[in-house]
Amino acid sequence: AQRVTQPEKLLSVFKGAPVELKCNYSYSGSPELFWYVQYSRQRLQLLLRHISRESIKGFTADLNKGETSFHLKKPFAQEEDSAMYYCALKDFGNEKLTFGTGTRLTIIP
Amino acid sequence: DGGITQSPKYLFRKEGQNVTLSCEQNLNHDAMYWYRQDPGQGLRLIYYSQIVNDFQKGDIAEGYSVSREKKESFPLTVTSAQKNPTAFYLCASSIRTGVLSGELFFGEGSRLTVL
Numbered sequence: 275a276q277r278v279t280q281p282e283k284l285l286s287v288f289k290g291a292p293v294e295l296k297c298n299y300s301y302s303g304s305p306e307l308f309w310y311v312q313y314s315r316q317r318l319q320l321l322l323r324h325i326s327r328e329s330i331k332g333f334t335a336d337l338n339k340g341e342t343s344f345h346l347k348k349p350f351a352q353e354e355d356s357a358m359y360y361c362a363l364k365d366f367g368n369e370k371l372t373f374g375t376g377t378r379l380t381i382i383p
Numbered sequence: 384d385g386g387i388t389q390s391p392k393y394l395f396r397k398e399g400q401n402v403t404l405s406c407e408q409n410l411n412h413d414a415m416y417w418y419r420q421d422p423g424q425g426l427r428l429i430y431y432s433q434i435v436n437d438f439q440k441g442d443i444a445e446g447y448s449v450s451r452e453k454k455e456s457f458p459l460t461v462t463s464a465q466k467n468p469t470a471f472y473l474c475a476s477s478i479r480t481g482v483l484s485g486e487l488f489f490g491e492g493s494r495l496t497v498l
Contacts, residue, residue, distance in 0.1 A: 283423065283458060306485055318426075318473065318489040364485040366490060369414040369433050369477060370441070375425035 276301045278363050279375035287351045289292045295346040295377050297335075297361030304307070306364040308339055313357045321346075321359070331355070340344040356381045386410065396468075396497050398497035401470055404493045406474035413479035415457035419443060420471045427454045429472075432457055452476065461495060463493050468497045 277300045287293050287374060291312060309321040322330045324337040335346045344361060361374040390405045392484030409416065414433050418441075428498040432451040440489050446465025451457055457476075460477045475487040 280425075306486055310487075317491060318400060318475075318487075320486045323485060362485075368437070368439075369405075369479055369484060370428065370431060371416070371477075372416070372428065372442075373426040375423065 276305075276363050276365060276372050278361050278372055278374035279347065280359075280361055280377050282377045284380070285373070286380045286382055289353055290350050293308050293346075293348040293351045293379065295359050295379065296341050297344045297362075297374060298343050299344065299361075299363050301342075301363060303366045305337075305367070307335075307337055308362040308364065308371070309333070309344075309346050310362055312360070313354075318360070345352040351381045353383055354383045355379060368374065386496060387474055387476055387488055387490035389472075389496075390465055392493060394493060394495045396458055396495065397485055399463045401463060401493060402461050402468075402495060403432050404461070404495070405489060406459065408426075408457075408476040408488070409455060410476055411454070412488070414477045414484075415451065415455070415478075416475040417447070417449065417457070417459045418473045418475065420434035420473055426473065427431065427450045429459065431445070466496060 279298045307324045311321040312318040333348045360376045363372050385406045396402045416431040417429040427443050429447050430449040432438035433498045473492050474490045477487045
């Protein structure tokens with residue numbers, strides 16, 4: 275069975291410092307991985323997906339199949355990055371999306 | 384205004400009563416989902432549907448039922464068999480295939496409280 279683990283429930287980082295939100299997964303096939311974000315009083319929305327290999331709002335995430343990880347990184351945190359972040363894995367061949375338990379990121383001014 | 388609409392936003396029910404949560408989308412998406420969000424447990428998949436007249440159980444389907452008679456609609460019934468129904472429920476939809484699949488569009492959620 276597929277599983278997504280986000281080991282940190284809470285993470286506080288000073289403004290301007292680097293951010294890393296951890297995500298590990300277990301899956302027997304070739305995974306598709308995503309990061310979703312929920313800002314205060316907004317809907318949950320897609321931040322980025324690994325196949326796009328793009329940077330969104332300064333965030334990047336690299337799929338490491340050897341370590342089964344998909345950590346989300348940003349070199350310099352901004353106050354507007356404060357939000358709830360979820361890592362998610364898509365089942366190959368169908369549309370089932372499994373989410374982790376989420377990490378609440380707080381940027382300290 | 385395009386998107387996912389969930390109703391009601393807040394719902395109170397007595398123990399033992401069934402309750403149905405509505406989810407409608409006008410994005411022409413094939414796939415629709417129901418998740419339950421509890422503090423510290425993230426989003427857990429209840430049911431999902433990849434196409435009209437078809438749906439699959441997620442990880443926590445016991446005590447819930449769904450139907451998918453129309454592409455636009457995916458109602459969720461929380462039955463009296465669900466042991467801990469008080470929760471925040473999120474509906475979502477997505478394109479079924481292609482590079483854009485996996486991007487879920489979420490509703491604002493429905494908070495169910497069972498008294």
